[in-house]
Amino acid sequence: MAQKSKKTSSEKSADGGKTPRRAAYVDNKRGVENWKQVGEWLRWRGIEDIECITPDLAGVPRGKMMPTSKFTSNTSLSLPSALYRQTISGEYPEETGNFRYDPQDGDLKLMPDLSTLAAVPWESDPTAQVICDIVDPGGKDVAYAPRNVLKRVLSAYEQKGWRAAVAPEIEFYLVAVNDDPDYPLQPPLGRSGRPMARGQSYSIAGVNEFDELIDDIYHFSEEQGLEIDTLIHEEGPAQLEINLRHGDPLLLADQVFMFKRTIREAALKHGIYATFMAKPMQAQAGSAMHIHQSVTDIKTGRNIFCNADGTPSMQFFSFIGGMQHFVPKALVMMAPYVNSYRRLTPQMACPVNNAWGYDNRTAAFRVPNSDPSARRVENRLPSSDANPYLALAASLACGWLGMVRGIVPDSPTKTTANEGTTVDLPRGLLEAVSLLEGEAAFAEVLGAEFVGIYGGVKRGEFETFMEVISPWEREYLLLNV
The missing domain is CATH 3.10.20.70 (Glutamine synthetase, N-terminal domain)
Incomplete structure (x- = not known):
């Protein structure tokens, strides 16, 4: 990189001329x-x-x-x-x-x-x-390109005089190099020389196991102008989470897009993999991409989820109502692969419902404790394998539909929402695709051409998956049926 000149426009060069100020x-x-x-x-x-x-x-x-x-x-x-x-x-x-x-x-x-x-x-x-x-x-925008799908949703907000803001949280695993897909993934060795165990939530020692790699993530991010709010260790072995500051959804989708690439490159530099698979290891926690969402009035800058006295507004409740009604039908944009639905299982940390509640992490839609001006809704269903542009577009579209249609939500859940074995969401990829294709409202807000193309690609991926014979089938069917 060229050395930066310290001269100003008033400084003279050796030949008596003036050196122009660097822009x-x-x-x-x-x-x-x-x-x-x-x-x-x-x-x-x-x-x-x-x-x-x-x-x-x-x-x-x-x-x-x-x-x-x-x-x-x-x-x-x-x-x-x-x-x-x-x-x-x-x-x-x-x-x-x-x-x-x-x-x-x-x-x-x-x-x-x-x-x-x-x-x-x-x-x-x-x-x-x-x-x-x-x-x-x-020169016309291609409607099915992911960045344009998100722009279409944000334009729908603008036409109502609203501006959406989001803050994504991205979880991922560090894993040992695996060159044979038939073998299960394993945690990498940290600086202690031992593989990590599960149960490391918020462990500083767990983060310190990979100090040099994390330093590279921060360095690479800074060089690209990407801002990390916080970094923590999550529940799984060598599972980390990066939180981003809230802001414009397109800007944040770009950042997640670049962060994924950055984290993979930093990991490869240290001889390990970073994976954003929703469920990379059996019996371990899955990886989510939680999305915090709020909406402001373009003219006043006021959070429309709040009344003047700080109480929750009708638009706040309608946004949640839209999430409850439409997110299960748009889930394939937030859980896009067969593997995504292995994360959405009972008895795990991930919610498998469409309930909402105040500061309730067992509900799909959580309202964190905050000042009234910062009132927001966290969507806890998306997995980290999702395309960030499409996950944000789907989540915000569901809230928008709720507000424009005045959908009334259920009462907030005050108890554990994910107990038992019931799953209140699509249980697999094909069911989720059918729900997306069958909801007429998505053709309006997401675009009919996008829905058709996305559904066709996802059905194709399912058929390819069905060609693979799994270890479970060989273990239990080979000699027993």
């Missing part, structure tokens, strides 16, 4: 305003290559890498539309129902969002990255 935006860790600033930002850092990335339906970064000179020369960037019909295992499902391919598999254009420009701190050569939106050849 403030070249010091930005994240984002610039226009293409002129892009060029100066890249030159100042000596950036050689740039990654133009965008999330696919699974939240996997897709895109193109190119020299900086090509990026700044008005090069047209494109991806085939079929990428948004691809399953997590790389297959393309058969057309069914509303799931259809573009007959020509035409190009979609990558449009860089310059506010997301940042360094790639784990690369050995100076490299930058930028998140891109997806548009058609005419």
Whole structure:
């Protein structure tokens, strides 16, 4: 990286001229305003290559890498539309129902969002990255691209004079390198040289086992302008959680998208894996992506979940009513894989209901203790394997539908909500897909084309999963049936 000049505009250079003041935006860790600033930002850092990335339906970064000179020369960037019909295992499902391919598999254009420009701190050569939106050849937003789905929901809020805010909490496991998927995952060795045991919630010693890795996570995050609020050890062995500060949902979805990549890269640097699977290890706690949500009035900045006297508003209750009514039908966007439903099981820490309550972690929708101005609703159902753009879009869409329809929630639960063996949610992937496709309101707020494509991809993933014979089947069926 080039050394920063300490001269100001009033300082003279050796030949008697004046050295121009360095523009403030070249010091930005994240984002610039226009293409002129892009060029100066890249030159100042000596950036050689740039990654133009965008999330696919699974939240996997897709895109193109190119020299900086090509990026700044008005090069047209494109991806085939079929990428948004691809399953997590790389297959393309058969057309069914509303799931259809573009007959020509035409190009979609990558449009860089310059506010997301940042360094790639784990690369050995100076490299930058930028998140891109997806548009058609005419420049129109592609409705089924995840970033655009979230933008559509946020636009629905704006049309009502509202602005949503969120604060995600992302759990993940550190695991030993596993090069054979037939073998179960194991906790990695920490600095003590021993694998960790479960029951480490909020353990500082548990965090300290991976001090150097966590230092790299913080360093990589700082270099990208990503803000971590807190980091804790969770219940499972080597299970960690990162909490992000509340803010604009699109900004926070971008941060989660980048955090996942950052944490994986930091872990690989230390010879271990970081996984966001919802249930990576049998009999251990699953990994969630809890979402705290609030809504303000655009004109006044007031939290609309509060009346003037600080009491809960009707919109607050209707938001919860919408969550109760619609989240079970949108769950496949928050629990997107067969493995996700292994987390949603009775007798585990995860709620398997659609109840709500004040400071009740056994309920799906928790209202944390707070000042009235900070009143919010925490959705505890999404798992960390979810695409953050789609999980936020689904959760906020459900609350929006509740408010515009005036849905009245049940009474708050004051006892343990997840006792017993009852599951008040879709029990598997196919049931969840059918519920999403069968709810007409989602075509309005999420987009009919997105629902059709997403449902088709998820059905394709289920069929691929059904081709695999599991150890359970070999153990109990091989010689007994």
